[in-house]
Amino acid sequence: MFGFTDGAIIHDSDSAQDNRLTVRRLTAQGRHLRVLVADDDFDFRETLVAVLKRFGLRVTVVGDGNELIEALSATSNERAPDLVITDNHMPGCTGLGALQIMQNAGLRTPTIVMTGFKDAATQVAAKSLGAVAVLHKPFDIIELKATIHAALV
Template sequence: MLTTAPTVLASHQVLVVEDDEDFRFLVANALRERGHDVLEAPNGGFALRSWFGSDSSAMPDVIVSDLRMPGLSGLGLLTLLRGEEWHGLFVLITAFPEDSTYERAKELGAVVVAKPVDIMALADMVDRCVRIGS
């Protein structure tokens, strides 16, 4: 039986923000296999400096970010971006799920996913969300 990886209808720019280089590589590759244009950042501060500024065309459609990272956390990044009127999909991944994290992320319109993460299920979720948002 032949199987192929599902593909998205149109390429969407996805930013993966994760300090664990191996995990970031796995997530980024799974999303690339789905046809997404994937950018990578090792932490929130790097992401903010690299892709967010006056050029709104450079802003990604989706961000998949770890919660706890050196420097600017995923929740800190989300808070700053929402304050700048960025309305893309934000997926916050955490090994430390706390009620306050879920509540704050929900208030800011993000999805929280607890580790360990099934990477293919995460890629499926991103695909579904970008299709709905298109």
């Protein structure tokens, strides 16, 4: 097990070397891919960030949906993240609320929504708002890596 918090577990079932090789194939024009992570659970967020950095990604972190919207609003198109990974249930603006704002603003950044709840309504709403995937906590590194790969290719 790589880390856990509030029932959300990330299993370390893949080698760091394999993770790096996958990311190298995704790296565009020799630069590291940029990921913006939004989650209000500090421990889970820090564990996720550590895993993403092992993948060779550059990670920016915010603690809630309002900070996510602020970070995206303050970013020019050439400095925009390549991927957003957001929790759905956060104080302020939810992940789905952030997706709605992104959609209204014409932001086309691939977004993965994480949730600890397995309800079909969240899945359908996230997809209708443009999410490329919904990850149900707990998830493992293999699932995370495959989801990121699918979002970026």
